[in-house]
Amino acid sequence: MNKPQPTLLDRVISYVSPEASLRREVARQALSNYRGTVSTRLSRPWEASTSQTGQRLPRLQDQRSARDRARALERKNPIAAGALDRCVENVIGTGIQIEPRTESEEFNAEASDFWENWKKNCDTRGIDSYDEMQRKVFRSQLRDGDVLIKWVDDGYDGKLQPIEGDYIKSPPGKYADGMTIDGVELNVYGRPVAFWIESIDPTTYKTTYTKVDADDCNFLANRDRLTDIRGMTRFITTFDMFEMILGYFEDTVTMSRIATWYTIFLKKKNSVAATAGLPSMVNGAGQSQKYVIGEPGQVMVGGEGDEPMLLNPGMPNQSFPEALAAFVRPVGLAFGIPLEQLLFDWSRANYTVSRAIKMQIQRSADILQQNFADRNVSRTYQRVISRAVKNGRIKAAAPLDFWKHEWIPQPLAMVDPGKELAAAKEGVALGVDARSFIARGLGYRFPVLCKQNKADRDLMKANDLPLDTDTPAAPAVDPAGTTDGEDITAEMNAYGTAVRAGAVTPQEDDETHFRTKLGLPSLSKNAKAAWKKDDGTRRPITITPPPGDEKPAIGGALPAPATKDDPKEDP
Numbered sequence: 001m002n003k004p005q006p007t008l009l010d011r012v013i014s015y016v017s018p019e020a021s022l023r024r025e026v027a028r029q030a031l032s033n034y035r036g037t038v039s040t041r042l043s044r045p046w047e048a049s050t051s052q053t054g055q056r057l058p059r060l061q062d063q064r065s066a067r068d069r070a071r072a073l074e075r076k077n078p079i080a081a082g083a084l085d086r087c088v089e090n091v092i093g094t095g096i097q098i099e100p101r102t103e104s105e106e107f108n109a110e111a112s113d114f115w116e117n118w119k120k121n122c123d124t125r126g127i128d129s130y131d132e133m134q135r136k137v138f139r140s141q142l143r144d145g146d147v148l149i150k151w152v153d154d155g156y157d158g159k160l161q162p163i164e165g166d167y168i169k170s171p172p173g174k175y176a177d178g179m180t181i182d183g184v185e186l187n188v189y190g191r192p193v194a195f196w197i198e199s200i201d202p203t204t205y206k207t208t209y210t211k212v213d214a215d216d217c218n219f220l221a222n223r224d225r226l227t228d229i230r231g232m233t234r235f236i237t238t239f240d241m242f243e244m245i246l247g248y249f250e251d252t253v254t255m256s257r258i259a260t261w262y263t264i265f266l267k268k269k270n271s272v273a274a275t276a277g278l279p280s281m282v283n284g285a286g287q288s289q290k291y292v293i294g295e296p297g298q299v300m301v302g303g304e305g306d307e308p309m310l311l312n313p314g315m316p317n318q319s320f321p322e323a324l325a326a327f328v329r330p331v332g333l334a335f336g337i338p339l340e341q342l343l344f345d346w347s348r349a350n351y352t353v354s355r356a357i358k359m360q361i362q363r364s365a366d367i368l369q370q371n372f373a374d375r376n377v378s379r380t381y382q383r384v385i386s387r388a389v390k391n392g393r394i395k396a397a398a399p400l401d402f403w404k405h406e407w408i409p410q411p412l413a414m415v416d417p418g419k420e421l422a423a424a425k426e427g428v429a430l431g432v433d434a435r436s437f438i439a440r441g442l443g444y445r446f447p448v449l450c451k452q453n454k455a456d457r458d459l460m461k462a463n464d465l466p467l468d469t470d471t472p473a474a475p476a477v478d479p480a481g482t483t484d485g486e487d488i489t490a491e492m493n494a495y496g497t498a499v500r501a502g503a504v505t506p507q508e509d510d511e512t513h514f515r516t517k518l519g520l521p522s523l524s525k526n527a528k529a530a531w532k533k534d535d536g537t538r539r540p541i542t543i544t545p546p547p548g549d550e551k552p553a554i555g556g557a558l559p560a561p562a563t564k565d566d567p568k569e570d571p
Helices: 008-017 018-031 060-076 077-089 105-120 128-146 238-261 320-335 339-343 351-390 417-430 435-441 446-462 484-500 507-518 525-533
Strands: 097-100 147-152 158-164 185-187 192-200 207-213 217-221 262-265 281-282 286-288 305-312 405-408
Touching: 008 128, 018 417, 060 128, 060 238, 060 286, 077 320, 077 339, 097 105, 097 305, 097 351, 097 446, 105 351, 128 158, 128 351, 147 192, 147 351, 158 446, 192 446, 207 351, 217 351, 217 417, 238 320, 281 484, 320 339, 339 351, 351 405, 417 435, 435 446, 484 507
Parallel strands: none
Antiparallel strands: 097 405, 147 158, 147 217, 185 192, 192 207, 262 305, 281 286
């Protein structure tokens, strides 16, 4: 490696302070040991910025250029558009939902209804619902680098105005004050306190700038450095890769087209005579050239002495799928999307691979969901509910914690519902999971889920329809410490003893009573006929254990078994 020659600055420092010059040279030699810091014939020079902080990175012009390129990719490249689509689907989906979590259930119900109604008409333009706005805002953040959501006081419940990063600009004269950077005004601690919004009058084309307080805005940006103020598009690391993808794809398609022709050309000995009568065109050098309009499979026949020549350009690259995957994979890395999901290619994914892919997608989505929900959705909900409470739009008494809530993200689809639900059930049984957590992970609001389940059960019970999911409830414990099961057992034992002793004559009401207590089906037609035949009294009641089980459902002795004269119950 060639030793770097001293620069003019080196010579000046050496003249002023030889000691400082020596330290500088020692540091340069130590730095040269790291290959990533030097340029060789095998490596290009690093395009490093001289900025010491992220406050000036990215510069407004650089950000604007990157934003324009990203938008062009979205319009023209299906892989770029697909990367945005998949990321929005994974993080936002049908929208991040809100579940009020105050101490008052009455307030929670009214706040939830108010929020759902507000979401339907929250756009200042009257176009998007809040769920649709979430998808577009998040997409703009990924593609453009940052986006602003402005709160607009309409004198009623309030609305939202999304503003793309293009319109966040410093007014003339604000560039040099040191406290406004690319449209963001900062305090002495570097905290954004206001945003400057550019607007252009459509009739006069006059440009105006409006200062908006930061407390009235939700600002979302792709910021990686601690000192970043504005955000940069997520495509910034993929521009070169997309150029490679486009070039490789075009080359492969061109080769495929050429390979379909297989035209036989006849090499003419007399080029002048052979090309007589053919159309001509002028090349870049101004020379006239003859050409032939051919067709796939065409054979050109010449005269005597002509030499035939077969064109065989070769078939397209057979490794195109693998090469395309290699180019596309870095795009997925930039967006946290596995290759299989980005290309919709699950041909090599079994259950284990699919589950691993889902887990990786979920981890990537969790981080983005946390940022988007905390900095946008939760703030919006708290503002809307606070305003509703202040204006008396919610009739229920507001508790001290009226702002408390929980946000519920859009979940990913189950890879194998049977296995995953079985695992969830086992987690609840072991006490390491909770039904509310499972419901949240599936994208359901647990209180709403419980209410709906109860409504479904009541409806099916009213129509005399059994539920396969019905399970006996655990016996309740009374203050004395005995359970309902123990009471039933004692009652059955006492009743059976009394019947066998002849002290009690079984009645139809007795059988109905025990059937209800034991959760057994109601009396069958045959059993009712038998009771009627005996004038409402029978020596044995007709409750019998299931085949193969001679014990009662709940511990206790059954009354005397039925005799051969007793009618059997119909199923």
